[in-house]
Amino acid sequence: MMLPTHVLAGLAIALPIATIAPELAPAAFAGAAAGSVLPDLDMYAGHRRTLHFPVYYLPLTSVAAILALAVPMGATVGLAYLFAGAALHCRMDEFGGSLELRPWAERSERGVYDHYNDEWRAPRRLIQYDGSPGDLAMTGLLALPLLVLTGEPVNWLVIAAMLVGITYAVLRKWLADVVEQVIALTPRSIVAYLPGRYRES
Numbered sequence: 144m145m146l147p148t149h150v151l152a153g154l155a156i157a158l159p160i161a162t163i164a165p166e167l168a169p170a171a172f173a174g175a176a177a178g179s180v181l182p183d184l185d186m187y188a189g190h191r192r193t194l195h196f197p198v199y200y201l202p203l204t205s206v207a208a209i210l211a212l213a214v215p216m217g218a219t220v221g222l223a224y225l226f227a228g229a230a231l232h233c234r235m236d237e238f239g240g241s242l243e244l245r246p247w248a249e250r251s252e253r254g255v256y257d258h259y260n261d262e263w264r265a266p267r268r269l270i271q272y273d274g275s276p277g278d279l280a281m282t283g284l285l286a287l288p289l290l291v292l293t294g295e296p297v298n299w300l301v302i303a304a305m306l307v308g309i310t311y312a313v314l315r316k317w318l319a320d321v322v323e324q325v326i327a328l329t330p331r332s333i334v335a336y337l338p339g340r341y342r343e344s
């Protein structure tokens with residue numbers, strides 16, 4: 144799924160704590176937003192593998208959640224939501240499309256890398272690919288409760304995520320063509336250093 148969907152899903156799981164303990168809301172939202180972005184920092188270095196841990200983020204979340212319950216303060220709650228956001232991100236990637244330049248072609252069976260079992264998990268394609276109409280619909284669904292239940296600055300982040308999501312979804316297939324044309328004009332010595340999904344194009 145696309146990054147805006149990940150961010151809104153992360154913010155959504157912070158809604159309960161923000162309602163129950165508003166004083167911890169800033170830490171919860173900040174931690175969840177950072178955690179939901181964190182795995183995709185590997186976008187150009189072993190994407191969906193280097194920082195994607197569909198198994199290991201879960202025990203980290205459990206330990207951090209226990210710590211947050213024992214010592215409820217901004218730092219512990221933020222850390223718990225950081226790991227929870229990252230764990231959710233990796234699970235969402237598994238339920239999305241494959242890792243390839245044109246995931247709607249469904250030529251790859253790489254979803255997200257499972258370091259525990261040392262293998263790629265196949266994409267389940269519940270959301271066909273990042274930026275698909277289904278992905279955009281999910282972004283909208285997640286945005287609704289967030290817009291109703293949060294104030295500034297979270298609602299601005301939600302609106303920004305929605306605008307980025309709409310733009311990305313509209314341009315998604317065209318962007319793949321652009322990337323392919325740019326790669327065709329790029330010297331092969333440089334292409335060799337690009338991520339696999341670009342070289343395979």
Ligand SMILES: [Zn+2]
Nearest residue numbers: 182183191236
């Ligand atoms: Zn990801």
